[in-house]
Amino acid sequence: MFSTRKIRIFDTTLRDGEQAPGIDLTLEQKVRIARQLQRLGVDTIEAGFPASSEGEFFATKRIIEEVGDSVEVTGLARANKNDIDRGIEAGLASIHVFIATSDVHLKYKLKMTREQVLDRIYESVKYAKSHGLIVEYSPEDATRSNVEFLLQAVKTAVEAGADRVNIPDTVGVMTPFKFQELIKKIVEVSSGRIISVHCHNDFGLATANSIAGVVGGAGQVHVTVNGIGERAGNASLEEVVMALKKLLNYEVNVKSWLLYDTSKLVSELTGVPVPFFKAIVGDNAFGHEAGIHVHGVIENPLTYEPMAPEEVGNFRRLALGKHSGIHGLRKILEDQGIYLDDEKLKEVLQEVKKIADSGNKVSAEDAKRIATRFLTS
Ligand SMILES: CC(=O)SCCNC(=O)CCNC(=O)[C@H](O)C(C)(C)COP(=O)(O)OP(=O)(O)OC[C@H]1O[C@@H](n2cnc3c(N)ncnc32)[C@H](O)[C@@H]1OP(=O)(O)O
Ligand SMILES: CC(C)C(=O)C(=O)O
Numbered sequence: 187m188f189s190t191r192k193i194r195i196f197d198t199t200l201r202d203g204e205q206a207p208g209i210d211l212t213l214e215q216k217v218r219i220a221r222q223l224q225r226l227g228v229d230t231i232e233a234g235f236p237a238s239s240e241g242e243f244f245a246t247k248r249i250i251e252e253v254g255d256s257v258e259v260t261g262l263a264r265a266n267k268n269d270i271d272r273g274i275e276a277g278l279a280s281i282h283v284f285i286a287t288s289d290v291h292l293k294y295k296l297k298m299t300r301e302q303v304l305d306r307i308y309e310s311v312k313y314a315k316s317h318g319l320i321v322e323y324s325p326e327d328a329t330r331s332n333v334e335f336l337l338q339a340v341k342t343a344v345e346a347g348a349d350r351v352n353i354p355d356t357v358g359v360m361t362p363f364k365f366q367e368l369i370k371k372i373v374e375v376s377s378g379r380i381i382s383v384h385c386h387n388d389f390g391l392a393t394a395n396s397i398a399g400v401v402g403g404a405g406q407v408h409v410t411v412n413g414i415g416e417r418a419g420n421a422s423l424e425e426v427v428m429a430l431k432k433l434l435n436y437e438v439n440v441k442s443w444l445l446y447d448t449s450k451l452v453s454e455l456t457g458v459p460v461p462f463f464k465a466i467v468g469d470n471a472f473g474h475e476a477g478i479h480v481h482g483v484i485e486n487p488l489t490y491e492p493m494a495p496e497e498v499g500n501f502r503r504l505a506l507g508k509h510s511g512i513h514g515l516r517k518i519l520e521d522q523g524i525y526l527d528d529e530k531l532k533e534v535l536q537e538v539k540k541i542a543d544s545g546n547k548v549s550a551e552d553a554k555r556i557a558t559r560f561l562t563s
Pocket of ligand 1: 202239
């Protein structure tokens with residue numbers, strides 16, 4: 187399925203990402219990440235939750251001062267006057283107001299009736315709009331809400347003036363086909379407002395569900411760098427962006443070649459390592475050891491890579507091990523200035539495999555050392 191529709195990228199690394207246990211960024215660290223997100227080209231930066239602490243308040247304020255001229259900066263607020271006022275005091279021109287719509291949240295957490303929640307949606311969105319803000323409303327736990335009530339909540343937010351409505355899969359229980367259908371229904375009652383999706387990764391489906399939401403009609407996706415966030419995390423920015431661009435041909439503002447550096451920066455500042463096998467930005471995302479693959483990639487990278495590493499700022503890494511073949515070994519040695527005939531290469535390869543079979547790693551330098559013996563013998 188192909189489309190040229192433009193999809194907004196709403197980055198919540200500094201809000202939902204930072205909410206994860208063990209991640210507490212300083213003001214300076216938040217500002218560094220915000221600057222990188224602005225360079226990357228996201229459409230909205232959710233800078234934090236200004237009412238939650240002094241630090242969050244001042245970080246939001248500084249981020250607006252630093253990058254607010256060139257990118258929309260928003261902040262999270264509960265559906266109450268105090269949180270919205272705190273956002274306004276921090277200087278926000280855009281606010282993300284949320285209140286849950288699922289019965290389990292209403293009964294046990296909010297202790298409110300459905301009617302009270304609808305009133306609260308209307309009042310809080312209207313209040314924020316009356317201060318001239320761009321308002322995005324999220325019915326938290328939308329995907330476990332009664333669908334009729336969810337549609338009522340969305341209509342209420344739209345009537346109160348919400349500019350965008352975001353549909354959160356708060357505990358990650360959606361499957362792609364189900365979510366696509368739900369988003370279609372939401373779009374039908376939203377009077378042309380941008381519909382957004384916010385997916386959590388509890389079943390490893392956050393990226394798939396986000397894409398399904400877009401196919402269902404969403405015009406914006408909430409993401410975090412490296413997929414950090416509550417519990418199993420959020421939909422990862424790099425996966426969503428590249429899937430939208432490369433697999434479905436949607437238009438996205440993000441400069442994909444800055445993805446790897448952005449991932450490294452967020453990893454460094456949060457202290458959360460990027461998994462080796464992480465799609466797009468993992469160190470093995472363009473890694474090859476198997477002889478058949480390495481041969482193919484040397485002839486033409488398209489054989490075993492769905493995109494070029496440079497497109498996302500990552501690197502191709504050719505490794506040696508028990509699965510290596512002659513073509514790969516030749517390339518690794520020639521890159522280091524070592525040229526051997528096929529007979530000698532085969533002997534070096536046998537040694538490489540012997541080392542690997544005994545459970546040891548073989549680096550390019552190890553191969554060079556072995557090959558040097560053959561050069562001089
Ligand atoms: C799905 C999400 O990610 S939602 C965002 C979650 N993020 C965070 O919680 C991070 C920031 N949070 C905080 O710093 C604090 O929780 C604060 C400042 C917001 C509130 O702190 P406290 O006043 O101490 O309350 P606490 O966090 O224990 O409880 C939450 C209160 O907010 C209420 N509440 C929760 N969500 C909403 C909402 N969307 N709208 C209005 N009220 C809400 C709860 O019912 C509870 O109210 P109560 O105090 O009257 O019982
Ligand atoms: C506030 C909302 C969007 C949220 O973070 C969630 O439901 O996961």
